[in-house]
Amino acid sequence: MPNAPPHLGTRLAQAGCHPDPQTGALTPPLHLASTFERPASGDYGDGYVYARWGNPTRDLLEATLADLEYPDGGAEAAAFASGMAAVMTVLQALRPGDHILLPDDVYHGVRHLLRSTFADWGLTYSEVDQTDLDAVRAALRPETKLVWAETPSNPLLKITNLEALAEIAHDAGALLLVDGTWTTPLLQRPLELGADLVLHSATKYLGGHSDTLLGVVVARSGLDLFERMRALQKGAGAVADPFACWLVLRGLRSLGARMPLHSRNAQRLAEALRGHPAVEAVHYPGLPDHPGHAIAQEQMDGFGGMLAFQVRGGADEALGVAARCRLFRRATSLGGTESLIEHRASIESQPTPTPQNLLRVSVGLEHADDLISDLTEALHPIAAAR
Ligand SMILES: Cc1ncc(COP(=O)(O)O)c(C=O)c1O
Known part of the structure; x- marks a missing residue:
């Protein structure tokens, strides 16, 4: 054979x-x-x-x-x-x-x-x-x-x-x-x-x-x-x-190990953000209620390490969350081992259709618990003010 x-x-x-x-x-x-x-x-x-x-x-x-x-x-x-x-x-x-x-x-x-x-x-x-x-x-x-x-x-x-x-x-x-x-x-x-x-x-x-x-x-x-x-x-x-x-x-030689961890971490983070009182919406195809979940499950072998979420409020609140992060680095780009957070609307060429309260996250290879606590702490003042 x-x-x-x-x-x-x-x-x-x-x-x-x-x-x-x-x-x-x-x-x-x-x-x-x-x-x-x-x-x-x-x-x-x-x-x-x-x-x-x-x-x-x-x-x-x-x-x-x-x-x-x-x-x-x-x-x-x-x-x-x-x-x-x-x-x-x-x-x-x-x-x-x-x-x-x-x-x-x-x-x-x-x-x-x-x-x-x-x-x-x-x-x-x-x-x-x-x-x-x-x-x-x-x-x-x-x-x-x-x-x-x-x-x-x-x-x-x-x-x-x-x-x-x-x-x-x-x-x-x-x-x-x-x-x-x-x-x-x-x-x-x-x-x-x-x-x-x-x-x-x-x-x-x-x-x-x-x-x-x-x-x-x-x-x-x-x-x-x-x-x-x-x-x-x-x-x-x-x-x-x-x-x-x-x-x-x-880089390719470690991709097979990196991508599943990026995806697992992103899934954990998306689930943690979904129920958070300071978060208006989470965009991640690994969430069962994402409108494209079934298609993604069919055509992808994992949902990936990128997610976006909208905080309650506008650009100032979103920028404030990014500013309070300690572990997430505030930078553009994606796909590295380190997690990045970014206020997209202000980096994109104008005019942009991206919502002002949106933060995009490139989820890295850190321990998921650390990432979740960093972001939930950064979101806390918005939740507390409500
Ligand atoms: C989806 C996507 N395509 C293309 C590019 C452009 O790639 P580069 O920055 O290597 O020129 C980027 C850069 O951020 C991207 O995110």
Whole structure:
């Protein structure tokens, strides 16, 4: 009987670890060379030429991520200097006149880039609540080339049915791209659910230690849009640097241990916040009364480490809670080992639809009891004043 293919956790634990033929080193070497010697024949053949066009450490990361998202050679990946460089390259690969359908709760940087830069390049976009599939159908236009999805969304953690969304996009002749930054391939694999492209800010969970900036797009093999992105990556040079690639490869090897703990801690925190008298609403798909709970249970392998909650009051009360936290660090970003808390509306590009009383939390790997007592103490003055 043939051996069963290794589980994702096994592949992650050994991500990129192929013993180096020259030294036997088990962990990937870091190649910093910017240029490579041309053979005496004058023909580089399949060899490396110049680091913008290709670098062994970047190639290894790209191949590893493509395999994690969609095994057996069905996908390709391109790594960029940041998540936003990856976003920019997707947008540059589209054509003037193309329309993009965004979720109404999209990562604000994407909305801002489209609004501030790409509108002048002739790209159009509109936003829709992607939890309402009839509204999605109605919002598609003949020139819609790309449906952009985030599930859970940022920062309201709305859940979209990706299989249904892929079908709707394809019926309309559009591609589906999913920003998988919050989920990673461990919790959700959109290509298996019918999406065409997955984008990650590897700055977050894939790197996992708040110490590097990198973005990646993984695409189903054979997509013209991805070929144009590859050409832009090599020709225009928003490439990931080799050390960042190496750090993300290192981060991947512990992802299988980190994500379940992020998810467990977030679930505990969400449950503790739900009944708190100073909290108006908790947004976490692991809560059974979250409107997207059933879909999340179906399409995710865990609910993730991100949650948001609305405090009773407005921006001042929410900022006050963040200010009183001792363990949670007040910072933007997410996906590191340390827990972060953030008043989203004041960091996002304006105008923003994010509620003023919302705090977004990236739940880290600390002991859940400590996180719960830190936040409940920070909320206490609001509850006491009621
Ligand atoms: C969901 C999501 N996508 C993309 C990005 C952009 O990534 P980067 O900061 O690496 O450019 C972010 C950054 O916060 C994000 O949260």
